[in-house]
Amino acid sequence: MSFDKITESDSKYNHLEQMSVSDLLLNINKEDQQVPLAVQKAIPQIEILVHKVVEQLKKGGRLFYIGAGTSGRLGVVDASECPPTFGVAYDKVIGLIAGGDTAIRMAVENAEDNETQAEIDLKAYQINSNDFVIGIAASGTTPYVLGGLQFCNNNQIPTGAITCNQGSPVALLAKYPIVVVVGPEFVTGSSRMKAGTAQKLVLNMISTATMIQLGHVKGNKMVDMKLSNHKLVNRAISMVMNELNVSLDKATQLIETYGNVRNAIKNYTK
Numbered sequence: 001m002s003f004d005k006i007t008e009s010d011s012k013y014n015h016l017e018q019m020s021v022s023d024l025l026l027n028i029n030k031e032d033q034q035v036p037l038a039v040q041k042a043i044p045q046i047e048i049l050v051h052k053v054v055e056q057l058k059k060g061g062r063l064f065y066i067g068a069g070t071s072g073r074l075g076v077v078d079a080s081e082c083p084p085t086f087g088v089a090y091d092k093v094i095g096l097i098a099g100g101d102t103a104i105r106m107a108v109e110n111a112e113d114n115e116t117q118a119e120i121d122l123k124a125y126q127i128n129s130n131d132f133v134i135g136i137a138a139s140g141t142t143p144y145v146l147g148g149l150q151f152c153n154n155n156q157i158p159t160g161a162i163t164c165n166q167g168s169p170v171a172l173l174a175k176y177p178i179v180v181v182v183g184p185e186f187v188t189g190s191s192r193m194k195a196g197t198a199q200k201l202v203l204n205m206i207s208t209a210t211m212i213q214l215g216h217v218k219g220n221k222m223v224d225m226k227l228s229n230h231k232l233v234n235r236a237i238s239m240v241m242n243e244l245n246v247s248l249d250k251a252t253q254l255i256e257t258y259g260n261v262r263n264a265i266k267n268y269t270k
Contacts, residue, residue, distance in 0.1 A: 003140075003165060003166070003167040003168055004165070004166070004167070005139060005141075005165055005168075006164065006165055006166075006181060006183060006184065007138050007139050007164050007165055007184075007185065007189070007191050007195055008139065008188070008189050009183075009184045009188075010184060010188050011184050011185060011186055011187060011188045012183075012184060013027055013186060016186075016187065027186060028186050028193070031183075031185075031186050031193070031194055032193075032194065032197060034182060034183065034194070035180075035182055035194050035197045035198050035201065036201065038180045038181055038182045038183075038198060039180050039198055039201050039202060039205075041180075041181075042178050042179060042180045042202070045176070045177065045178045045179065046178055046202060046205055046206065048176060049134075049160045049176040049178060049206065050205075050206055050209045050210055050213070052132065052158055052160070052176055053132050053160075053206065053210050054210055054213045054214065056130055056131060056132040056158065057092070057132075057210065057214060058214070059130045060130055061128075061130030061131040061132060062091060062092055062093065062094060062125075062127075062130075062131045062132075063079075063092070063093045063094070063131070063132050063134070063207075063210070064093075064094050064095075064096060064122065064125070064127065064131060064132070064133045064134065065078065065079055065093075065094070065095045065096065065133075065134050065136055065203075066096045066097075066098075066118050066121070066122070066133060066134070066135050066136070066144070066145055066148045066149075067095075067096075067097060067098070067135065067136035067137060067142070067144075067145060068097065068098035068099070068103075068111060068112030068137070068142050068144045068145065069098075069103075069107070069112060069192075070138070070191065070192040070195075070196045070199075071136035071137055071138055071142070071145075071162075071196075071199060072095070072096070072097030072098055072099075072103065072104075072136065073097060073103075073104055074136060074196060074199050074200050074203060075095040075096070075097065075134075075136050075203065076095035076096075076097055076104055077095070078093070078095065078200075078203040078204070078206075078207050079093040079094055079095035080095065081207075082207055082211065083226060084225060084226045084228055084232075085211075085222055085225055086211040086216040086217075086222065086224050086225065087216060087222075087224025087225060087226055087260065087262075088211070088216065088224075091125075093207065094125065096118065096121045096122070098111040098112045098114065098117060098118070098142075098144040099111030099112075111144065112142050112143065112144045113143050113144070114143065114144055114147070115143040115144070115146065115147035116147055117144055117147070118144050118145065118147050118148025118151065119147060119148060119151040121148075122148060122151065122152070127152075127155075127157060128157065129155070129156045129157050129158075131157055131158075132157075132158050132159075132160065133148065133149065133152045133157055133158070133159050133160070134159070134160040134161060134162060134174075134206070135148060135149045135159065135160070135161045135162075135163075135170055135173075135174060136161070136162045136163075136199055136203075137161070137162075137163050137168075137170045138163065138164045138165075138191035138195035138196070138199065139163070139164070139165060139168065139191065140161075140163035140164070140165040140168020140169055140170040140171050141165075141168060141169055141170065142170070145161075145170055146169055146170060146173060149161065149170065149173045149174055150173060153173065153175070158175055158176065159173070159174045159175050159176065160174050160175070160176035160177065160178065161173070161174030161176070161177045161178060162178045162180070162198075162199050162202050162203070163177065163178070163179055163180075164179070164180055164181060164182055164191070164194075164195040164198060164199075165179070165181070166179050166181055178202055180195075180198040180199075180202060182194040182195055182197075182198050218261075218262070218265075221239050221243075221261065222261075223239070223260070223261040223262040223265070224260060224261070224262055225260070225261070226260070227255070227259070227260060233255065236255050236260065236261045236264075237251045237252050237255050238251075239261050240254055240255060240261060240264050240265065240268075243261075243265055244265060244268050246268075251264075254267075254268060
């Protein structure tokens with residue numbers, strides 16, 4: 001299959017090693033500024049995908065991210081942040097990376113080239129047609145992701161993708177593709193840069209919009225967040241004080257009694 005692999009095309013800059021630190025930083029920043037504009041163009045695709053994700057999760061399904069390298073790590077990060085931020089179970093949003101958890105910290109040789117491993121990884125979670133799987137691949141050619149998406153398509157499990165190459169195999173295989181064309185990287189082929197930033201922005205949009213649609217935000221506050229450290233406990237107390245117009249002591253008592261902001265507000269009686 002032939003397509004324009006923009007993520008691998010030559011940087012618009014050359015002789016990087018001869019640039020001053022100031023020029024390096026200014027030019028990287030110049031390229032980075034194009035990313036949110038590219039994401040903006042993909043909002044119609046993101047919206048369609050989010051509607052489907054919400055529909056699946058309302059049926060009791062789960063959201064899976066599959067990817068390799070930077071793409072896989074970004075999926076794992078987004079999935080791991082959903083429970084503390086929105087109070088959902090740890091098996092509601094699941095990030096899978098080629099090579100397993102070891103690959104989060106160090107590259108696992110040839111892991112992304114295994115076309116059948118994603119199927120094995122997904123089957124370990126008894127994946128079914130209520131779930132939704134998003135393949136993340138900057139190039140749109142990662143065998144691990146392609147194999148996982150094909151397995152899902154064959155089993156009536158809806159699929160999405162986040163990629164940076166129009167017409168790539170991943171974009172064509174996913175039923176709900178998101179394509180963010182950010183152009184060549186500052187360092188040729190280093191898709192951890194603009195492509196990675198684009199993927200992070202899109203993942204933020206998907207998980208945040210989905211969780212708001214599922215009712216895990218009230219007003220603009222994370223009322224279901226897990227109070228796992230002093231900072232979050234203090235934030236929760238402040239939220240309760242402002243919402244109920246009660247004293248610090250009363251808000252503290254409510255949080256200690258009910259364990260989170262939503263329950264504290266719901267069970268408050270004057």
